[in-house]
Amino acid sequence: MITKKGINASPGVAIGSALVLDTEEYRIPHRTIDPTQVPGQVRNLDAALAASCQEVGELRAAAARKLGDKTAVIFAFHEQFIADPKLRSTVVGLIERRHYTAAYAFGQVLNERQREFHNVADPYLKERVRDLFDIERRVLRHILGRAREDMTHLTEPVIIVANDLTPSQAISLDRRHVLAFAINVGGQTSHTAIIARMLGIPAVVALSDITADVAGGELLIVDGTNGIVVANPDRETTERYHVRQLEHQRLEDRLRRLRDEPAVTRDGVPIQLLANIEMPEEAHEAFEYGAEGIGLYRTELLFLASHRLPTEEQQYEAFREVMQAAGDRPVVIRTVDLGADKLAPGMGAQHDHNPVLGLRSLRYCLLHLDMFKTHLRAILRASTDGDLRIMFPMITTVMELRQAKATLGDVMEDLEEEGIPFRRDIPIGMMVETPAAALLAAAFVREAAFLSIGTNDLTQYTLAVDRANERVAHLFSSHNPAVLKLIHGVVRATRGRKVHVNLCGEMAGSPIYCQLLLGLGLRHLSMAPKDIPAIKRVVRATTVERCQMIARKVSRFDSDRQVLNCLRDEARAIEPENNL
Amino acid sequence: MKFVDVAQRYKAGVTVHCADRAADGRSPMEMLMLVATQGSKVRVVADGADAEQLVDALARLVESGFGEI
Numbered sequence: 001m002i003t004k005k006g007i008n009a010s011p012g013v014a015i016g017s018a019l020v021l022d023t024e025e026y027r028i029p030h031r032t033i034d035p036t037q038v039p040g041q042v043r044n045l046d047a048a049l050a051a052s053c054q055e056v057g058e059l060r061a062a063a064a065r066k067l068g069d070k071t072a073v074i075f076a077f078h079e080q081f082i083a084d085p086k087l088r089s090t091v092v093g094l095i096e097r098r099h100y101t102a103a104y105a106f107g108q109v110l111n112e113r114q115r116e117f118h119n120v121a122d123p124y125l126k127e128r129v130r131d132l133f134d135i136e137r138r139v140l141r142h143i144l145g146r147a148r149e150d151m152t153h154l155t156e157p158v159i160i161v162a163n164d165l166t167p168s169q170a171i172s173l174d175r176r177h178v179l180a181f182a183i184n185v186g187g188q189t190s191h192t193a194i195i196a197r198m199l200g201i202p203a204v205v206a207l208s209d210i211t212a213d214v215a216g217g218e219l220l221i222v223d224g225t226n227g228i229v230v231a232n233p234d235r236e237t238t239e240r241y242h243v244r245q246l247e248h249q250r251l252e253d254r255l256r257r258l259r260d261e262p263a264v265t266r267d268g269v270p271i272q273l274l275a276n277i278e279m280p281e282e283a284h285e286a287f288e289y290g291a292e293g294i295g296l297y298r299t300e301l302l303f304l305a306s307h308r309l310p311t312e313e314q315q316y317e318a319f320r321e322v323m324q325a326a327g328d329r330p331v332v333i334r335t336v337d338l339g340a341d342k343l344a345p346g347m348g349a350q351h352d353h354n355p356v357l358g359l360r361s362l363r364y365c366l367l368h369l370d371m372f373k374t375h376l377r378a379i380l381r382a383s384t385d386g387d388l389r390i391m392f393p394m395i396t397t398v399m400e401l402r403q404a405k406a407t408l409g410d411v412m413e414d415l416e417e418e419g420i421p422f423r424r425d426i427p428i429g430m431m432v433e434t435p436a437a438a439l440l441a442a443a444f445v446r447e448a449a450f451l452s453i454g455t456n457d458l459t460q461y462t463l464a465v466d467r468a469n470e471r472v473a474h475l476f477s478s479h480n481p482a483v484l485k486l487i488h489g490v491v492r493a494t495r496g497r498k499v500h501v502n503l504c505g506e507m508a509g510s511p512i513y514c515q516l517l518l519g520l521g522l523r524h525l526s527m528a529p530k531d532i533p534a535i536k537r538v539v540r541a542t543t544v545e546r547c548q549m550i551a552r553k554v555s556r557f558d559s560d561r562q563v564l565n566c567l568r569d570e571a572r573a574i575e576p577e578n579n580l
Numbered sequence: 581m582k583f584v585d586v587a588q589r590y591k592a593g594v595t596v597h598c599a600d601r602a603a604d605g606r607s608p609m610e611m612l613m614l615v616a617t618q619g620s621k622v623r624v625v626a627d628g629a630d631a632e633q634l635v636d637a638l639a640r641l642v643e644s645g646f647g648e649i
Binding site (some may be wrong): 077080081084087090113116119122124125128140466 | 583584585604607608609610612613617618
């Protein structure tokens with residue numbers, strides 16, 4: 001039994017078998033086996049060697065046909081190498097004498113051979129190291145077998161263990177069978193964490209090397225509430241967690257029942273609770289949880305779902321589905337915010353040295369008008385149904401906002417000429433997620449119908465911290481006084497104007513921040529659907545007067561720690577059972 | 581590897597020596613690790629029924645430049 005501590009990314013407890021997603025460096029579970037398992041491992045090895053041999057044989061035949069004998073010769077070497085009885089006996093020796101798993105033993109033998117080549121000067125021979133890498137990958141793939149199961153067609157419930165999950169991997173998952181995530185890198189606001197919370201499944205991130213400690217098929221416990229993963233738990237531990245699992249379920253059910261209660265403070269102030277979604281299916285779930293609208297529809301997944309850019313029709317269909325699920329509830333669609341860690345394959349290989357600060361999001365769109373206009377067309381066409389609003393991401397200057405609005409204006413003219421209906425007075429808003437936008441909010445309120453504070457990126461840029469970098473993720477804190485000051489400034493800028501402001505970062509869904517945000521003047525919060533009930537509970541248990549007192553208190557602090565302690569105390573004061 | 585191909589056609593066991601290293605001539609894994617680069621001197625020792633034919637075949641292979649020159 002191995003217990004590992006990481007960062008709690010999504011609450012709950014999951015107990016199930018592991019599916020390890022391999023990457024080049026993290027493929028071999030570093031494990032020894034029980035002596036009784038030796039024959040099984042040897043069988044595993046032999047099967048893998050045979051399968052690899054066959055595979056290479058087929059490749060050689062195909063290569064000979066298409067590319068000629070010279071290329072085929074390379075595969076001949078691989079075949080010979082894999083079939084070498086000496087190779088097999090060396091690996092079996094490790095399995096039998098040192099009780100290594102077949103995978104680990106094979107990896108060791110190949111690694112040793114690869115290392116010996118480091119000292120070789122001869123370029124031809126150095127090239128052969130590549131062959132060894134290739135052979136290693138191929139045979140390991142067969143040995144680890146189950147770990148390479150196709151993610152999109154899972155047949156039984158599994159816990160996904162990986163170094164990281166790219167957004168495209170996450171959306172291509174067969175969601176019905178994913179119990180939890182256990183990830184090497186990341187923090188509470190990294191993509192995997194956000195998706196896990198959206199799915200309502202437990203997740204632990206920043207485990208550093210969980211992929212090396214877990215083998216495919218192994219029993220895992222993921223305690224997303226406390227950031228703990230237990231591999232190969234003993235019976236007592238499993239039973240203990242099973243109980244916790246049931247408790248968590250009961251709590252979830254209670255919160256779900258809050259759906260039909262209004263989100264009003266004890267002193268009668270209504271707070272609008274909205275949902276953040278990434279795909280149309282989630283809209284239904286959002287309203288299940290009592291969302292009063294969609295505060296943020298992230299459109300990126302539309303662009304990541306396949307290798308080609310989505311067509312206007314594909315986009316329109318997705319938007320329409322959300323509008324239909326929403327009825328007359330407001331929906332805010334944010335134009336595509338691609339770049340940084342979300343580059344789409346269809347965008348071409350343009351690697352920014354510093355992607356987070358590079359050509360991404362709206363900047364990218366304004367330089368790729370074809371794609372942008374198609375996107376805007378689809379959004380405008382969907383505006384005929386219900387209450388749709390459009391929002392631009394990553395705005396840093398008023399000029400940028402004007403350019404975006406002008407482009408939208410152009411698209412509107414096109415649609416008019418073509419006689420395609422859309423809503424001309426569609427409210428146009430913007431994300432406030434850069435320090436520039438926050439500091440100049442007073443200028444922006446003259447040009448936007450509404451502002452949406454994106455605290456994930458705002459915090460990232462203000463504190464200069466990459467939230468996906470597990471070495472500094474702990475420095476990312478939305479309750480940093482600098483960030484709070486910016487939020488307050490934005491809210492103040494909207495006072496007395498028709499411009500309304502909401503907050504749509506992860507902060508909005510965290511009960512511990514709720515009173516503070518209300519105290520800073522926010523009346524609209526947008527969050528993951530599953531966070532709505534817990535926030536509603538806080539809203540219904542507090543008063544705006546109290547919240548303002550808390551905000552004043554907090555504004556006197558200059559350290560994260562002081563702020564957090566204060567917020568914790570205040571949260572506990574009104575809701576003792578709140579899971580913080 | 582042509583060397584191993586040829587060696588495997590015979591019944592005799594064969595050891596190839598290069599500097600202070602030795603390898604089983606029939607094992608691609610060991611032969612690779614022999615790191616016998618072009619121009620290095622190797623000593624071939626065969627033992628078995630068709631040892632002589634084996635050594636002859638290998639010598640011919642080397643002299644012909646492995647068909648690569």
